[in-house]
Amino acid sequence: MRISPLWRTVAVVAAIILVLTSCTALVAPAQPAPAGATDATATEVAAEAATAEAAAGNAVTLRITWYDDGNEGTILRDLLDRFEAANPDIKVIVDTVPYAQGILESLPLQLEAGQGPDLARVTQLGDLAKHYLDMRPLLSNPDYWDTNFGPFLTWMQSEAGGKAIPGFMTQLTVTGPFINRTLFDQAGVAVPSDASDQVTWEEWADATRKVAEATGTFAMVMDRSGHRLAGPAVSEGAKYFNADGYPAMVGDEGFKKMAQLMIDWHADGTMMPEVWIGSGGSYAAGNEPFINGQVALYMSGSWQIGQFADKIGDAFDWEAVPNPCGPGGCTGMPGGAALVAINTTQHPQEVTRLMEYLTQEDVMAEFYARTLFIPGHLGLAAKGIDFDTELPQAKQSLAMFSSQVNKLEPLAYDLQAYKYNTVLFNANRDRLGQVLAGELTLDEAIAKMQEDIDAGIAAAQQ
Amino acid sequence: MSATTKPVPAAPGERLASLPPPRLPFGERIGDVLYRLYAAVMAALDFVFNPIQRLIGAKRMPYVFVLPNLLIFGIFVLFPMLLNFYYAFTGGTALRPEDRPFVGLANFQQIFNCRNFLNPATCQEDYFWRGAYNTVFFVFFQVGGMILIALLTAVVLNRTVKGRGFFRSVFFYPVLLSPVVVALIWKWILQRDGLFNAVLVNFGFERVLFFLNANWATLWVILISIWAQMGFYTLILLAGLQSIPTELYEAAAMDGANPRQSFGRITLPLLMPTMLVVSVLSIIRAVQAFDLVWVLTGGGPGTATTYLVQYIYETAFANQVQQYGLASAASMLLGFALLIFTLLQLRLGEQSDIA
Numbered sequence: 125m126r127i128s129p130l131w132r133t134v135a136v137v138a139a140i141i142l143v144l145t146s147c148t149a150l151v152a153p154a155q156p157a158p159a160g161a162t163d164a165t166a167t168e169v170a171a172e173a174a175t176a177e178a179a180a181g182n183a184v185t186l187r188i189t190w191y192d193d194g195n196e197g198t199i200l201r202d203l204l205d206r207f208e209a210a211n212p213d214i215k216v217i218v219d220t221v222p223y224a225q226g227i228l229e230s231l232p233l234q235l236e237a238g239q240g241p242d243l244a245r246v247t248q249l250g251d252l253a254k255h256y257l258d259m260r261p262l263l264s265n266p267d268y269w270d271t272n273f274g275p276f277l278t279w280m281q282s283e284a285g286g287k288a289i290p291g292f293m294t295q296l297t298v299t300g301p302f303i304n305r306t307l308f309d310q311a312g313v314a315v316p317s318d319a320s321d322q323v324t325w326e327e328w329a330d331a332t333r334k335v336a337e338a339t340g341t342f343a344m345v346m347d348r349s350g351h352r353l354a355g356p357a358v359s360e361g362a363k364y365f366n367a368d369g370y371p372a373m374v375g376d377e378g379f380k381k382m383a384q385l386m387i388d389w390h391a392d393g394t395m396m397p398e399v400w401i402g403s404g405g406s407y408a409a410g411n412e413p414f415i416n417g418q419v420a421l422y423m424s425g426s427w428q429i430g431q432f433a434d435k436i437g438d439a440f441d442w443e444a445v446p447n448p449c450g451p452g453g454c455t456g457m458p459g460g461a462a463l464v465a466i467n468t469t470q471h472p473q474e475v476t477r478l479m480e481y482l483t484q485e486d487v488m489a490e491f492y493a494r495t496l497f498i499p500g501h502l503g504l505a506a507k508g509i510d511f512d513t514e515l516p517q518a519k520q521s522l523a524m525f526s527s528q529v530n531k532l533e534p535l536a537y538d539l540q541a542y543k544y545n546t547v548l549f550n551a552n553r554d555r556l557g558q559v560l561a562g563e564l565t566l567d568e569a570i571a572k573m574q575e576d577i578d579a580g581i582a583a584a585q586q
Numbered sequence: 587m588s589a590t591t592k593p594v595p596a597a598p599g600e601r602l603a604s605l606p607p608p609r610l611p612f613g614e615r616i617g618d619v620l621y622r623l624y625a626a627v628m629a630a631l632d633f634v635f636n637p638i639q640r641l642i643g644a645k646r647m648p649y650v651f652v653l654p655n656l657l658i659f660g661i662f663v664l665f666p667m668l669l670n671f672y673y674a675f676t677g678g679t680a681l682r683p684e685d686r687p688f689v690g691l692a693n694f695q696q697i698f699n700c701r702n703f704l705n706p707a708t709c710q711e712d713y714f715w716r717g718a719y720n721t722v723f724f725v726f727f728q729v730g731g732m733i734l735i736a737l738l739t740a741v742v743l744n745r746t747v748k749g750r751g752f753f754r755s756v757f758f759y760p761v762l763l764s765p766v767v768v769a770l771i772w773k774w775i776l777q778r779d780g781l782f783n784a785v786l787v788n789f790g791f792e793r794v795l796f797f798l799n800a801n802w803a804t805l806w807v808i809l810i811s812i813w814a815q816m817g818f819y820t821l822i823l824l825a826g827l828q829s830i831p832t833e834l835y836e837a838a839a840m841d842g843a844n845p846r847q848s849f850g851r852i853t854l855p856l857l858m859p860t861m862l863v864v865s866v867l868s869i870i871r872a873v874q875a876f877d878l879v880w881v882l883t884g885g886g887p888g889t890a891t892t893y894l895v896q897y898i899y900e901t902a903f904a905n906q907v908q909q910y911g912l913a914s915a916a917s918m919l920l921g922f923a924l925l926i927f928t929l930l931q932l933r934l935g936e937q938s939d940i941a
Contacts, residue, residue, distance in 0.1 A: 236680070402795075405884065405889065562888065563716075568707055579710075586678035
């Protein structure tokens, strides 16, 4: 018998509908168990009530805007799955976005429009503070937060001296250089930090230039970021602020010295030019050439460890080295990312429950151990984290960055805590980029940096 | 089992009547279904529009039909334009209009605060002026080059060449690609370890770092955007060429005109209205250059390929302090310049028609 195409199509569609509806029936929530069992604890009763609520279709959905440096998104999801299993009345969706476009550009706009997520992972901690939810009145134990997150909470306040508890640090970061030791070995050049922990930037430049010449690679690369530049600049004696605490670039000889070093290193080929010259006017990372073994020294920070462990592994010997020194010290920059609650959330209670779960000591210990992040929890930092890696390169780098925390200059902390630090850093980055591209002289660029900072702060305060 | 009743043979006429109606071919059955659907939709429309027509009269019905499109235009074009106009006279970083302080012409003053307009470094908003000069340069060479190449291509494709259809498709194909895809493909070709440099090195030449040199980067941005867009304009010009009556060329040939004279005296003058459309469209598109360049060079090296739309985008959205007022003022100036230029072109077109 010949079946017409029309009937054949109808039969196929009907079969698909049948299969889909039977699948739906399979995943439909089961009937909740009868409540009121005599031996049930209060928690079990609450969980059962939550299950019943979820089964009735009343589960609250929370959205987190998140970005990844390494594997932290996967680990967060694991933790959230456990949270959802224990709290069936809450469903958490993680929207992973690119860092520059998603977190730096789109998120502030969404927050300003009142269309933000319930929680977000941010790095511009002070800039966005007016959009944070203060969870203090909702938390069951605010003292735990003050004790373990206190110093970092000050970075998240909309007003100086504020006491809000908007979130916690998913990671503390310290900027500093990584080296490709295999390239040093191949070139027969001694690693300067093996003999001294007081190596200057100029000494590193000389050593890495020799490595580059011998191996056909680049000597150094630095993330295209004013924040990354700030550590070396402070080490070279940069002051950044005047006596009134206002940014003052003109006349800052330390900053000028570091800027001149960058110009010289780009002119003589020490620095890989693609990152600072060839990337237009935005943030650019130098991690890819380092991962590809194309560069001897990479100035970045501790957040790269997880990614390097994953992408480089033991393909070559990589490690973190102490921050180079200068007349202003041997400092990097502190920083980090925080998961914060957003004040436009319709579910502050549920957001707080989620935050309380994520900040439990055992949950945080697992998160930091598996992500290879420096803990932003003072209790855990004191106890020490048993990092989940057998890779010697990763272990060494984690230990190195942890040891660098004590060497951070007070000015580095001041810069990190300064409310308009991104205005300052972006002006440094973009104007110096113009000098490297031959559009401005250094003096013109420094004058323009000051103009940009003044205009930016004036606009922000308007 | 025993037999019950014997079937009674039907009379010849009855047998015909009891037969099922003849089956229509599949195509006709589909046509029948579609017709019924169409009739149902028309009946529904009639149900809605008939009372409206009785109410406002047949003369005003066209306004009802354009209303949906007008609403979309109003919401997504006209309203943002008016909002942009309002934002241009306000300051601060707040997004909501009611939270923004009125600053009068301050944003325009900031843009025009220059000691020497020919040297962007002396301007307070030097990024705007760098973007403006880069845009003028880009528009001049990109539009000029593209019209020239598109015209030549159209003239060639208008002849009876072998595989004409194939070549028409080939030249149009890049138009179908997303600008982001175009930029990524060319970036892979032109970067330090890209395909182009691999070929150069293979033949014993030095690598060329195209994206680290302002002139190379500008040249490639212009060439790639011509490559990506020219198919569209070639098609328009081809349609214009085909609308020129062949009798004119035959008459000219009989009068002893050579091909160059025919092109200069017949083709170009009769193609002018089409050329005008092509130039207006391509200029507007060139001034809007953003996506392709953003992915290809990011505006670099330095600000060499930063055009005005990128400046506006970065000022409003990418910078940490988001200055919507300043960006709105810049976009108003850009729109105004574009309006003047288009009116001028239309005027020139009218004059050439009169001439």
